[in-house]
């Protein structure tokens with residue numbers, strides 16, 4: 001912050017974001033989540049592919065969604081440990097809101113799939129930042145089971161759509177400290193006519 005009395009700048013807010021899965025109600029309401037997800041649509045998007053789709057799961061539908069998750073987990077691995085099932089059931093049915101992060105890719109486009117996927121990732125980052133700016137918290141988790149046909153069908157995913165994971169969303173139970181971040185000096189370098197070496201790689 002530039003002075004002791006100044007309100008935090010947008011960059012100060014970005015620099016204070018951290019993930020948390022210690023989340024309680026309230027989740028954003030309908031108008032709030034539409035506005036927050038609109039930040040996702042600000043992601044750079046080569047070729048106007050618009051590869052982002054957001055599936056919002058909230059309220060009573062969380063429990064039925066959790067059952068689809070369990071079904072997919074068992075379909076992926078019939079020997080999946082009961083403990084893992086119980087944890088996923090609890091998280092997907094109790095998180096105030098879950099957002100399915102769909103990558104709606106266009107394999108026919110001249111824009112490489114990697115660029116389309118990066119656009120989805122950029123959108124998710126904007127959503128995490130927007131949640132933080134509005135006083136909410138978020139946590140991005142993987143979706144290793146989501147390729148299962150039963151799950152794809154339950155969500156209505158088309159052949160060219162894949163999940164980039166899920167966002168758990170709600171209000172942080174306590175102020176989020178987050179982990180200590182590495183020193184930026186180790187992750188940036190200036191090109192001076194020679195190959196750039198990074199402290200992080202030494």
Ligand SMILES: Cc1cc2nc3c(=O)[nH]c(=O)nc-3n(C[C@H](O)[C@H](O)[C@H](O)COP(=O)(O)O)c2cc1C
Pocket residue numbers: 017018019020139140141142143164165178179
């Ligand atoms: C695509 C993606 C998938 C992730 N999946 C998981 C996950 O399944 N479980 C987990 O504990 N963290 C997962 N993470 C990491 C967390 O979302 C989070 O970034 C991490 O805990 C560090 O917190 P930070 O965002 O404050 O740095 C994932 C991150 C990304 C980008």
